[in-house]
Amino acid sequence: MTFTVTITNKHGQHIVKELLEDYYLIPRKIRHFLRTKKHVLVNGQAINWQNLVENGDTISLTFDEDDYPTKIIPMGKAELVDCLYQDDHLIIVNKPEGMKTHGNEPTEIALLNHVSAYVGSTCYVVHRLDMETSGAVLFAKNPFILPIVNRLLEDKKIWREYWALVDRKFTPKHQVFRDKIGRDRHDRRKRVVDKKNGQTAVTIVDQLKNLGNHSLVKCRLETGRTHQIRVHLSHHGYPIVGDPLYNKYPQGRLMLHAHKLSLTHPLTLEKISVEAISKSFEAELRNQ
Known part of the structure; x- marks a missing residue:
């Protein structure tokens, strides 16, 4: 290639x-x-x-085949992909809730497999969303660009904005959560605030709208810890509606959506910014 x-x-x-x-x-x-x-x-x-x-x-x-050997994965269904942006190197898609970003086993079919079928060749995960979370996800279309965008992610030059519907009125309207996050020793699926042994985690949260007993908030990540937004909001008394792990009374889908993703293309310097729409997320908001 x-x-x-x-x-x-x-x-x-x-x-x-x-x-x-x-x-x-x-x-x-x-x-x-x-x-x-x-x-x-x-x-x-x-x-x-x-x-x-x-x-x-x-x-x-x-590059010869020996330089970057082709990684073979099962192809998924191209028609399931909602493409928000793509060029020769990158593709951003809108992930539906209830679908894994990538499989845990070689034969498991997930969003990565569907995106690869859409592109026509194996793609590579840059970052992931929880299975229950919907919204914008970035993939590399070749192994050449992968380490370059991985460095952008590490350097906090890929900006991600999430919307979440939480219990209670969110006040004050602007808050920054800096609680360290670690593993839950009693439940391997979960993460907890761990001030002593946890990893640094920073979530910036702004209220967008009050909706009765709930609030719609915008979250921006300074770090990318597993379940970071879910843990921070729950820990401070604002569990996300529908969260099966961190809300004691989950109902409906997890109301967390990766609404916006922005970056500067590392090769062309094009400013890329996309917004993802989730019909199920918006339907739940209308029901509030």
Whole structure:
């Protein structure tokens, strides 16, 4: 497979070696093959590894099957995919509630399998949503882009906004929860606030609307701990409606939805921002 990328101002002026190693995060072994096979072209010309690449240059990278062996997974059903955005490298889809992001077993069919069928080749999970949660999920369409977007996620440069319907009136209207989160020693499915041994977790919550005995809130993640929003809201007395793990009286679907996902494309520098709509989430809101 061959990828062609136009160098942008963000990259600045680099030698080829630095660009592949520090920005594209290509592993050393694969960089060695690219160099020995002369599979790197700049503006269509073979180059020296120490050549400078500058703004406006076009770099082409050709990978053999041995560089990134094809990962075979069962194909799902393409018609189940609600695509919000895609290009040559990335795809963002709207996950329905009740579907896993990826399977736990090699033969298990989940959203990843359906997305791969939609694209026509194996895709790769960048981040996941709980099975009960709906909304926007980002996948990499090839193994070349995967470590690059993984670094964006680690550097908090992929912004995720969630909507949640919670019990009680949310007050004050703006709150930041910083409680550390760890495993529940008594229930392996759950997480708990653990001030001593837990991992740092930060959730920013704003009230959007009061709905009688409930509130619709917007949550933004500074970290990505398992069940983070569910644990923080429940711990502070605002369990999410329909939460089977953290609400003592769950009714209906889990009312947590990944409403918005935004990032700057690491190769094209395009500003990408999508909003996902869930009919079941909106139907539950209308019933309040």
